Amino acid sequence: MKKQLGNNYYNIISEDLDGEIYDLLLTDVNAALFDYSDHHKSNKLPLKSKFKQFLINRLFVGFYLLNKLKKRYTGEMIILSNAYIPLNVPNSVTLLPPWIFSPKKKSFANWKIILIINQLKFILKERSIKLLLSENFKFLVDKFELELGNLFVKFKLSAVVVPNDMAFFEKLALRVAKKKDIPSFVCLHGLPARYNDIDDNRADYLIVWGKGIKELYIDAGVKEDKILTFKHPVYSSFSALELQSNLSNVLVLSRATCGIPCESSQLILTDRSTTLHYTELVKENLKKLGVNKATLRLHPSENEDFYLKNLPDDFFTIDRSSKDDALNQCSLVIGPTSTMVLDAIKMGKNYILFDPVFNGLTLEGMPLVSPFTGESFIKLSNSLEEMKYNINNPNDNISYHELNNFLSIDSNDEEKFLGIMNKNK
Template sequence: MERYLVDYLRDNAKTPLARKYIEMLKVELDWFIYNYGEHISHTHHRSRKHTLKEKIYNQLVIYSALYMHPQKAEKNVLSSIGFPDFKSQVTNLGYNMLTTILQPASYKQVLGNKNLCKMLKYKNDAIAHGCFNDICNETFFNQIDQCRRDMLKLLQAYPIKGVFLFTDEYFESKLLIDVAQDLNIPTFDFLHGLPGIYTQDVDSHTDYLMVWGQKIKQNYIDAGFNADKIIVVGNSKYGSYEKHKNLRNSIEDILVIPTSSIQWHQHSWEEPLLIDRSMIVLYLYEVQHVLERLNVKHARFQATSVT
């Protein structure tokens, strides 16, 4: 018996179009199943409230996509990575950085149109307040396919040398990758953290995977990735890190960083993992027991968020 709903729907899709977009919407469909309850961080609730600053920023992005025309240059790149230092590095190399309404890295230089804005609003409203079938239906799949054609035309108007992404898991990332592949534009997935898992279901959709260090690269190779497609680029925040610095190792000032006992989407297409919400509490009690045995009277706690 099949145990994973989205995999079952993909395998039994009635049309090739449905199969394609069910696969693209995998993470977002998972949210209807797993993303619930007060144990989910407020920043990742399906129906989380946006700040005034976020609302204004989103309106600026939409306005830019509808009414402002990004400048053209001989060398353009498309990016969903919004870090200022990343943009400055791209600019210093002589490239003009564009972004899209799908995953805007800025409210300037945004490629988009009315159809794309409408589709994204419908999807986001459905995820926040709707139900599973609001985005898992033929009508919405056809709407996505029209937007795919629109994005294809928008990218064709620019000589784009590469597409830079911060993930390949989300629907918007997969749609950009799909369009870029049609246009033979190389795609690059920049890891924005230490990987929680190493599986070919994740970080395998782009042409190249950009990682922080050689150890991470080797872990991906061990998981079956093509070594030639993995590039070590380092981490700009730790460019001046003292590799041979003596690190403190004592119980004078203990910081407890727990693992997460939740997940709001299934990373792989395999049988879903059962997440026990009590594990984080059990973990803290066990840490407390060990520290008390060491006669530690005080420790700091730092909550984590896993995306």
């Protein structure tokens, strides 16, 4: 496994670690080093969220007992998944992984592994590299892998499906699946903002939303035969609509930043002023277009108090409504690289792609990737002239033909996916 470029401290102190362990701990080591700002909710949880987390931690016993009382599944394929979209595999049942508790769904767990998970989570929350490299943490990781492997065998698991392969428990689940010869899948939950041959490539297979994304992963070095295209239940096809596009009620999406490097091949850090810089650039353009007020919708990970304390005026009103309500009420959406482009188009709103580039890189220090380069189904509006034109000409800004081509799938991929599942019954 490649070591992360630029993370000199971790690279030095991890010289005795094998590549897999280095990779397993990378995200959490980066969190300990870099992710401390209060502009992320996770670093400054409101009282309501803290209370909710307290209840979950205390009620996990009840969740476990509830799971024990629920139906036992026999004669069906068992799939472990916390993917954001349903897989719809015939004659199968999907169980949540043991590190996620929900009273609504049956979890793949036993009492022993829940206790181990709680111990691991306690250490992870401490954000201490010393604890992450301790013998105790290694001991708990080994115990978790052993117990999870036993559960895989006991339930005769058919597949492991995760939404990403960078988080700690997801990486561990993929490691155990490989040891037990159980097929594993990363099922994407959005349009990627970066492509490389490490991230999203740790499982046996990668599930993407269309041929356009598949080609981008192939270009990045991922083997073609491990990439499967799936129809997204919402974004699989788009009917041409007359897109609403005027300046009467503009919805601006924030330029959320990652608290840690968002790819494993290199160390790209973004300071939190980037988010404020982006809103100021949008405001400047909107004012030149005659707009005096706009609504600002934050990424779910962001803390609105950070914006309220640091935005210099009341040009922006923070949106607190649901995503659908926000899109219904607006007359236009302006935003950076984001899967929200698909939501906006689906709701009949023009999406003005504003993602400024300086010296070839975005404000976050990364190159733009398709479809956000302006050469795919949506134009780039980084100048005032481009923004004005694309607002006034939504049919030129959005190409439904190219959008549906980008999200089209290979017709034999579903059969291939089911074949992989049935082979492991």
